[in-house]
Amino acid sequence: MLRSGPVTPALDTRWFDPTRLNILIGVLLFTTFLVINLFRARGGRELYVRPLAGLKAMDEAIGRATEMGRSVLYVPGLSDMSEVGTFAAITILYRLAQRVAEMGCDIDVPCYDPVVMTVLDGAVRDAYSKVGKPDAFRPGCVHYVSAQQMAYVAAVNGYMLRERPAANIYMGSFYAESLLLAETGATTGAIQIAGTDKVTQLPFFVCACDYTLLGEELFAASAYLGKEPIQLATIIAQDWAKALAAAAVVTALALAALGNLALMKWLGAA
Amino acid sequence: MIRRGQLLVTFLVGAAIAALYFIPHYRAQALNSKLLEWTLIVYAFALILGSMSLWNSHTKKVRNRVEGWGYSLVTLSSLVVITVLGIWKGVGEGTPVGTIYDTVNSPLASTMFSLLAFVIASAAFRAFRARSVEATLLLITAIVMMVGRVSIGPIISPHLPGITEWLLDVPNLAAKRAIALGVGLGAVSTALKIILGIEQSYLGKS
Numbered sequence: 077m078l079r080s081g082p083v084t085p086a087l088d089t090r091w092f093d094p095t096r097l098n099i100l101i102g103v104l105l106f107t108t109f110l111v112i113n114l115f116r117a118r119g120g121r122e123l124y125v126r127p128l129a130g131l132k133a134m135d136e137a138i139g140r141a142t143e144m145g146r147s148v149l150y151v152p153g154l155s156d157m158s159e160v161g162t163f164a165a166i167t168i169l170y171r172l173a174q175r176v177a178e179m180g181c182d183i184d185v186p187c188y189d190p191v192v193m194t195v196l197d198g199a200v201r202d203a204y205s206k207v208g209k210p211d212a213f214r215p216g217c218v219h220y221v222s223a224q225q226m227a228y229v230a231a232v233n234g235y236m237l238r239e240r241p242a243a244n245i246y247m248g249s250f251y252a253e254s255l256l257l258a259e260t261g262a263t264t265g266a267i268q269i270a271g272t273d274k275v276t277q278l279p280f281f282v283c284a285c286d287y288t289l290l291g292e293e294l295f296a297a298s299a300y301l302g303k304e305p306i307q308l309a310t311i312i313a314q315d316w317a318k319a320l321a322a323a324a325v326v327t328a329l330a331l332a333a334l335g336n337l338a339l340m341k342w343l344g345a346a
Numbered sequence: 347m348i349r350r351g352q353l354l355v356t357f358l359v360g361a362a363i364a365a366l367y368f369i370p371h372y373r374a375q376a377l378n379s380k381l382l383e384w385t386l387i388v389y390a391f392a393l394i395l396g397s398m399s400l401w402n403s404h405t406k407k408v409r410n411r412v413e414g415w416g417y418s419l420v421t422l423s424s425l426v427v428i429t430v431l432g433i434w435k436g437v438g439e440g441t442p443v444g445t446i447y448d449t450v451n452s453p454l455a456s457t458m459f460s461l462l463a464f465v466i467a468s469a470a471f472r473a474f475r476a477r478s479v480e481a482t483l484l485l486i487t488a489i490v491m492m493v494g495r496v497s498i499g500p501i502i503s504p505h506l507p508g509i510t511e512w513l514l515d516v517p518n519l520a521a522k523r524a525i526a527l528g529v530g531l532g533a534v535s536t537a538l539k540i541i542l543g544i545e546q547s548y549l550g551k552s
Contacts, residue, residue: 087372096368103364106534114544158385160533163540163548170547190396191389198550219403220396224451226458238414252462259465262472273529275522283473291525295532298545306544314535321527 098342102317109316113309123308130269130287131300137243137267138175147182148172149241151232151257152196153248153272154188154225160295161273162192165248166199167298168271172245173203175301177212185218186235188228193220229253233260246270246285247294250277258284271297292318353543360541400425487513 117123141148150172152165169185176183185200187193197218204213221231233256236244244261246254247270254270254277261268262284270281271289281288289297292314299307328339359381366378404418431442438444474485493499494510539545 088370088375089372090370091374093368093370100368103534106531107538110535110538110542156389160536163536163545164532166548167536167545187396190392190399193399194392194395195548195550199547202547202550216399216403216406220399223396224455226455227451230454230458234414234417252459255465255469256458256462259469262469273532275525275529278525280469283469290528292528292532295529295536298547307539310535310539310544314531317531317534318528321531 098344105320106313106317109313110310113313113316114306116312117305117309123305123312125296125300125308125311128289128293128296128300130271130289130293131297133267133269133287134172134245134301135175137245137269138172138179138181140267141242142179142181144242146240146242147184148176148243148245149232149236149239149261149266150183150185151244151246151248152185152187152192153246153250154228154253155192155249156189157191157195159249161249162189164271164273164294164298166192166195168247168294168301169196170199170203171298171301173200174207177204177207177209180212182214183217184235184239184241186221186228186232187218188221188223188225190220190223193218225251225253229256232257236260236264236266240264241266244268246272246281247289247297248272249274250281255280255284261285349546349549352549353546357541357543360537364537364541397425 113123138148150169152169153159153161155162157163173183183200185196187196200218201210201213204210222228235241236257237260241264244258244264244266246257246268250257250272251274254272254274258268258270258281268285269287269289270285271294272278272281273291273294275291278288278290296311296314299311324339324343328343331338332340363378363381366374369375401422404422407415407418408422428443428446431446435441435443470488473481474488475481490506491510491513493502494506499506499510536545540548
């Protein structure tokens, strides 16, 4: 007689996953580039970063809002703290809030995630303190709306139509709501600047906004706005890594054309 | 001192989570799962802060009778009703909260989502105006794509479906991959900046 019992899956006892060796090497190389550029920045070396039209326009947008006596609306995306796009949104808001505080303009930040709201509130308070205007901070300017996508859209669209902010800035991770928000903002005549790491949402922002930060530009934005040499060093490291990745892709393609797929397989592309 | 402690915790946890990505050992993965569970506890406390924020911002609007204060009153009433019913009768299928969700919330969300069809049309109209060489190229590509993907396309020209496939698989995919590569590197850069303490804005007021 055959007897059967529950089958226990074999437990993985490996301390390293060899299929992720390429990623580990990539991360280590990136860290090396970062450290080299940090030393270059600390050594007082001037680092050049190409200007981004969307970021230059932020000052213009805040200036316009100040002149018109209206607020700046900052939408930090619909993701939680596990998304790196949310971190980018936080760092950009920190720099933007400093400029807003300096120019004496008002800012409104509706939030989708309560954890993100708590972090953003702290960042904006810190930004006002940093420019010496802690009393100008308006409690409640960073506020929670809803953790439901379409309820959030309804609330933010309603705010845009009632309050008519002079500038709408969308930074972070967005999904189906991107065009609903940006198109409503466009009808109010506000200057609109967007940036997202979600490739599928980029065309919508390009259509409906005045300026759009594409992918990596979102992550470079805070360093660009801060202009601190150490922050700029991270962008240079990013460019070095990009050049290396491009070189690896071209080499892998050339080798594949010659019949050698080893590099392509190692990179995980074949 | 507090700021240093925050940075140290960030470094240790960030480095540990990054290391756990490369370690498939079952004990390491159990630790990873445990750390992720802790985020739920943080979320629960933050939700209380979020509810307080919602309450404060809308009571202020109702008190000051600002434009659209009636919507704030609806929001506050809904918040109270759902909270009371949720605690009293529970949540899920067959409960009053479940019924309200199915009969009010879901249709409202669907209505908002359906607006996307109209905003896509208006955004497309604005984007496809041939004001520059780039916009004209976009317009021509869009027309080829739209015609080539419907049944009338092969009737107009048997080459159209092939052209649309090429547009999707070559120039479109190349651009998407280039952006994705930049996003990946940007994400690693941001993560390293946070782990190494170069970026501290998320820590708030020290």
